[in-house]
Amino acid sequence: MASRTTTAAIGVDVRAKTPSWRVRQTVWTYIALIPYVAFALFPLYITLVTSFKSKQEINNLGTSPFWATGVTVENYVYLAENTQFFDHWMLNTLIVSVLATGVSVIIGILAAYALARLRFRGVEAFGVAVFVTYLVPTSLLFLPLIEVVNFIDDYLPIRDTYWSLVLTYPTFLIPFVTWLLMGYFRTVPVEVEECAYIDGCTRMRALVTIVLPMALPGVICAVLFAFTLCWNEFLYSLVFIQDAVHKTLSVGVVTELIRGDIYYWGSLMAACITGVLPIIVLYAFFMDYYVTGLTAGAIK
């Protein structure tokens, strides 16, 4: 029995260490990855190609729809001149995303710090509450939130404006941000903070000058994540805003650019590409933060 194990071990060793085996394995890995990458990029590729086609070419069903014979920017020009895409929807989305993200990250930092560090009655229950609310989907709350928005509208005019979104987006951002940052704050050693306390530092100051800089990757990640969630949000925006001027990007494109039975595919696809582009640019720079956040949110 011992000899059989040895031969098996030798067999594996020899096979694993041949250079040609390694090369073959790498080649097969990349060949197998091709369909995945093609699948992931396919609709974006189609969207991009269609956005640069002229109306005649799109409607010519004889030519291949997979590539364009000529490049035209007429769809983008149409988008800028005849729709509220750039001057309202994109701007609204940016404003809402920045404000909601800012508010949520600040509130989330405070709550996460308390969860990670402080001991008081009810902190455990609060932690569980954050986790549970994190799992409550937006599609469960959109109807009653109309009532809440209407109620606040009696005092502050937020109905049918993007302020209603600044108010409601934190409902799904704060639990997430809190949860994510709690994990990061735990990794900051308590001893550093304790030294600061001995030197007479207040809790708030310790948080701002010691914990936050040490947990900076976490904060960047939270901001990035929250911003993306805001940028992509659809349901609340669809429900709370009817006025075209106040619509956000996704909802504006879906509700205002699709009218009647003849679709302006070119400008529609141009709008999609333009709306996706900022997120992709953001990811070109900060992807690693996002990946750690994504996995921390799920694995933590």
Add this chain to the structure above:
Amino acid sequence: MAISTIKNELHIGAGAQAPTARRLRRACGPDLDGYGFILPAAIVMVALIVYPFCLAIWFSVSDGLIGEPRHWLGLENFQWILGDRIFQQTLWNTIIFAVTSVVLKSVFGLGLALLLQRANMWKRFLRGSVLIPFVAPTALTTLGWWLIFDPTYSHINWALAHVWPLNLLGLGPYQWLGDETLALSAVVFVNFWRGLPFFAVTIFAGLVAIPTQIYEAAETDGATAIRKFWHITLPLLKPVLAVVILFSTIFTLADFNIVYVLTRGGPMNSTHLFATYSFTEGILNHEIGLGAAISLFLFPLLLLVVIFQLRMVRKETSYGL
């Protein structure tokens, strides 16, 4: 019972601290300023999550238009829903949608994660491009799919008719979003496309965390690649898989965007999910009580998934390494 399970799983509270630290803490008394730190978050959570949730329950047992006084109705809405053909169809759709899509995502996500782990060149490009469906605005990318599935402009139909060797099969043209079965498949497919990166990237992180010594030890004992996968990789991935599946199931059950953009629940309600049907009744038909009642059906489903998954995680993490 459930709460204490969650607490243990999530490692909230002082349990993880060393005994001396805990004794010191006790001597200093509780951190009362903690209430100040959690106050803003607590206000938002109570005012904009807990209160609306209670409001949803009140809506579901009462009658009236939005913004007007409502009167008690009892369980009439729920009775109506349970007898409603469209709701039964919605329930069925949701189950098929969630199960198929989560199974597809798990299998292919695991496959992609294993491939990503092996790929050493162009790592950033690969991860980045594979991640795009998950980070890009769903409503907008789904519009791209909408064009691909369009009856007249469908790229798939064009390929079936013109591209060799597909044109030899003599298939199509199909009404991708006009046929009941095809439409549901299309919606599942797009959800699969969007959710795959989440599985792949998270499972990839789980794979990296498995100590290589275990594999080396197995190799010394002559384990084949398949055996290593079944007896090392899969068992050690179980906790990660469980959490990923939990999250994905919840967000798949509650999905709205994809169905709204592609089919609006049609044709013949064959793609309605809870969220879209609740939107149709609550917003488009102004039956806010019915809409709330429909969306509330999500809650027991979610709760079941959460409890089931947490139980599983609890069992599986005790592999004693």
